Amino acid sequence: MTKTKRTHPLGLLDHLAKSVKNWWPLLIIILAQSQSWWGKLLIPAAILIFVVWPLISWWSISYRITPTALEFHSGILVRHHEHIPYARIQTVQRKQWFYLAPFHLEEVSVETASHEDGKPEVRLAAVTPDVAALIEHYRQAANATSSDNSVDSAEPATTPAVQASYALTTRPRWQFVLTSTGFIPILLVALGIYGKLPHNLIERLGSDLAHLSGLFLIIGGLAIAVAAWLFTVVMLLIRYFHFRATRTGDQIQVAKGLFQRNTITVPLQRIQAVRFKQNVFRQWIAIQTTQLLLASHAAAEDNNDDLVLLPAVTLQQSYADLQPFVDWTPATPPDLSDLSVTNGRRWLLVRNALLIALVPVAIATWFWPTWNALFDIALVIAFGQGLFAANNTGGSLVGHKLLVLRTGHWWTRETYLVPLAKIQSVRLHQSIWMKRTHLMHLTVNVRHGNRNQAITLRYLTAEQAESIYDWYRTNAI
Amino acid sequence: MSQTQHPLPNRIKLIWGISAIGSLLVLLVVTGLFWLAQTYWDWAAWLTVTMLVIAIGEPIIETALIPYRYRFTRYMISDTAVEMQAGFIFKKRVAIPIARVQNVTLNAGPLLQWRKLSKVTVATASTTHTIEGLELATAEQLRDQIMRLAREARHDQN
Numbered sequence: 001m002t003k004t005k006r007t008h009p010l011g012l013l014d015h016l017a018k019s020v021k022n023w024w025p026l027l028i029i030i031l032a033q034s035q036s037w038w039g040k041l042l043i044p045a046a047i048l049i050f051v052v053w054p055l056i057s058w059w060s061i062s063y064r065i066t067p068t069a070l071e072f073h074s075g076i077l078v079r080h081h082e083h084i085p086y087a088r089i090q091t092v093q094r095k096q097w098f099y100l101a102p103f104h105l106e107e108v109s110v111e112t113a114s115h116e117d118g119k120p121e122v123r124l125a126a127v128t129p130d131v132a133a134l135i136e137h138y139r140q141a142a143n144a145t146s147s148d149n150s151v152d153s154a155e156p157a158t159t160p161a162v163q164a165s166y167a168l169t170t171r172p173r174w175q176f177v178l179t180s181t182g183f184i185p186i187l188l189v190a191l192g193i194y195g196k197l198p199h200n201l202i203e204r205l206g207s208d209l210a211h212l213s214g215l216f217l218i219i220g221g222l223a224i225a226v227a228a229w230l231f232t233v234v235m236l237l238i239r240y241f242h243f244r245a246t247r248t249g250d251q252i253q254v255a256k257g258l259f260q261r262n263t264i265t266v267p268l269q270r271i272q273a274v275r276f277k278q279n280v281f282r283q284w285i286a287i288q289t290t291q292l293l294l295a296s297h298a299a300a301e302d303n304n305d306d307l308v309l310l311p312a313v314t315l316q317q318s319y320a321d322l323q324p325f326v327d328w329t330p331a332t333p334p335d336l337s338d339l340s341v342t343n344g345r346r347w348l349l350v351r352n353a354l355l356i357a358l359v360p361v362a363i364a365t366w367f368w369p370t371w372n373a374l375f376d377i378a379l380v381i382a383f384g385q386g387l388f389a390a391n392n393t394g395g396s397l398v399g400h401k402l403l404v405l406r407t408g409h410w411w412t413r414e415t416y417l418v419p420l421a422k423i424q425s426v427r428l429h430q431s432i433w434m435k436r437t438h439l440m441h442l443t444v445n446v447r448h449g450n451r452n453q454a455i456t457l458r459y460l461t462a463e464q465a466e467s468i469y470d471w472y473r474t475n476a477i
Numbered sequence: 478m479s480q481t482q483h484p485l486p487n488r489i490k491l492i493w494g495i496s497a498i499g500s501l502l503v504l505l506v507v508t509g510l511f512w513l514a515q516t517y518w519d520w521a522a523w524l525t526v527t528m529l530v531i532a533i534g535e536p537i538i539e540t541a542l543i544p545y546r547y548r549f550t551r552y553m554i555s556d557t558a559v560e561m562q563a564g565f566i567f568k569k570r571v572a573i574p575i576a577r578v579q580n581v582t583l584n585a586g587p588l589l590q591w592r593k594l595s596k597v598t599v600a601t602a603s604t605t606h607t608i609e610g611l612e613l614a615t616a617e618q619l620r621d622q623i624m625r626l627a628r629e630a631r632h633d634q635n
Contacts, residue, residue: 113602295602424601427571435568445604452603469572476574477557 004064004073008105011061011125015054023049063124065134070110072122082121086135086142088112090270090296093120094132094263101261108132111296113447120296136265143250143267161248164324166310168243172287176240176312179281183225183232190224245309247325252292254307264307266294272447273418274326275306276318280411287312288413290322295447306448328402329417336394336406336415338464345439345459349393350386357382385411393457397471405444405455416455418446426472428465440465482551482562488592489610490547495588497539504532552608554619556626559599561606577601581620585613599623 020027030046033039056076064071070089072082090113096106108127109120124131168176241258252271255263271292278288290313291306313321316333323331341349361375392408403423406415429441442465443456457465508528514520545565553560559578562570582598589595595616597608611619 425573447603473572
């Protein structure tokens with residue numbers, strides 16, 4: 001397939017959808033003003049935007065898959081020519097909308113580690129599956145030749161056997177979707193809107209019902225909470241439909257989704273770090289989510305750009321289930337007490353959390369003294385959060401090449417497994433007051449999506465923090 | 478960490494001093510605008526007074542802190558890593574292995590050029606770190622060293 005090709009004509013739908021997404025107000029104006037003369041005047045413009053422009057932009061996109069590089073040409077007024085050597089590819093993502101399935105077509109996106117924001121370097125709206133397969137084939141061949149220079153490595157990689165696989169079974173699936181915290185932002189927005197409504201509503205109900213207004217408020221709030229939660233559950237069920245992770249050779253493939261089947265392929269050596277994440281609900285039922293931190297945006301639709309590898313695994317099984325996928329991780333949970341915050345130092349984290357909460361609470365109490373009791377709950381929560389952070393701070397070196405760090409923020413417990421080769425820099429931080437008590441903050445920087453992920457362990461002893469700093473300084477060559 | 482810690486070149490103090498004067502001028506101009514707004518549009522007088530206090534106070538504090546800023550800023554370049562240290566009240570220390578460096582940028586405004594100094598920014602795949610001023614020769618030497626090591630060390634990682 002070394003000839004320059006265009007995407008399938010059905011790719012037009014994608015360009016059309018983009019035009020509609022950007023220019024839908026124009027459609028509404030035309031419909032609303034269909035009687036007036038200037039509404040009619042807009043119709044040629046609409047034809048240009050919704051018919052001609054998608055046609056030309058579809059026409060302008062072409063690609064070529066050569067044995068050495070992937071070429072991608074796009075742009076109407078300004079032509080872009082993208083030239084990507086296979087060894088530079090971070091992720092290959094395939095998305096298949098249900099309407100493309102009968103035609104055996106899919107969307108293919110290819111990303112490199114370049115800092116270019118937001119969108120993938122190559123996006124082919126509708127191509128046959130053999131395009132992704134061919135890119136994958138060349139990419140594996142390129143990596144095989146760069147990693148070892150033996151004679152037989154030039155031989156194209158035959159499809160290797162599946163080394164590990166994971167499918168989301170019924171019980172973990174329900175555990176996963178029912179314990180998501182994704183509904184909280186939706187809930188806050190909905191409650192904000194709701195807070196504006198009841199005044200008029202209750203006034204209209206009349207004074208005889210006024211004594212029930214508090215009850216109405218609470219029931220309404222609860223109903224909104226349940227609705228937001230159900231909405232998230234349904235969304236997650238759709239998004240994680242038929243979730244499947246497999247490892248073949250040196251790459252991991254994750255596929256999921258009902259209406260849009262989303263398949264992401266990542267070479268093992270492109271993984272920046274692994275993270276176990278456990279929100280407050282999942283702590284109650286002792287499951288956690290395993291995510292891969294990547295240097296690309298392919299997983300932007302997942303939770304904070306991380307590719308979810310194992311959605312719901314019990315705490316005891318986490319390491320054992322991860323190891324077949326990622327070789328450099330330990331098979332059993334390591335002891336993380338080397339970098340812990342104990343005894344007197346826990347108070348420091350509690351104190352900081354209280355100080356942060358104290359200012360808004362003081363201001364709120366000043367303005368609304370009658371609600372004081374309610375605001376004091378914030379202090380109790382802050383106290384608990386400080387204790388939670390202290391109890392969950394942990395970390396240790398596993399062998400000479402892997403650092404494991406655990407933090408607790410906002411009632412979420414996160415454990416990072418970071419290989420030495422992927423740590424970009426390490427920072428120590430010590431204030432003048434911490435000098436006296438021999439304490440230090442340690443920050444480990446890792447690439448995450450297109451930005452930096454700073455993993456900070458606070459109030460370690462100076463010896464603990466410096467031992468990691470020195471380990472990094474002397475070993476990272 | 479103690480073997481070859483370098484302070485920044487002494488001349489950087491002069492440049493910090495000049496930039497404090499620069500802040501003074503800018504802030505005085507802003508204060509002038511507030512005063513004009515007060516006379517013509519009846520803005521509150523306390524705004525102008527506050528601005529004047531800031532305009533005079535900020536450069537004084539900035540100037541007063543220069544000796545400390547200078548004394549507690551250190552950098553170290555070895556064969557394998559760049560380290561930077563700054564601050565006394567909040568002391569920060571960062572290690573960047575040369576193998577992780579993606580690019581080095583030398584950057585010099587008119588003042589730094591005049592004193593033959595250069596700002597050096599070291600970028601990794603995720604973070605950037607800046608040394609505020611280095612001798613031009615040292616800066617170029619650092620850049621060349623990093624680029625040479627980067628060529629040797631990069632086994633197509635990342």
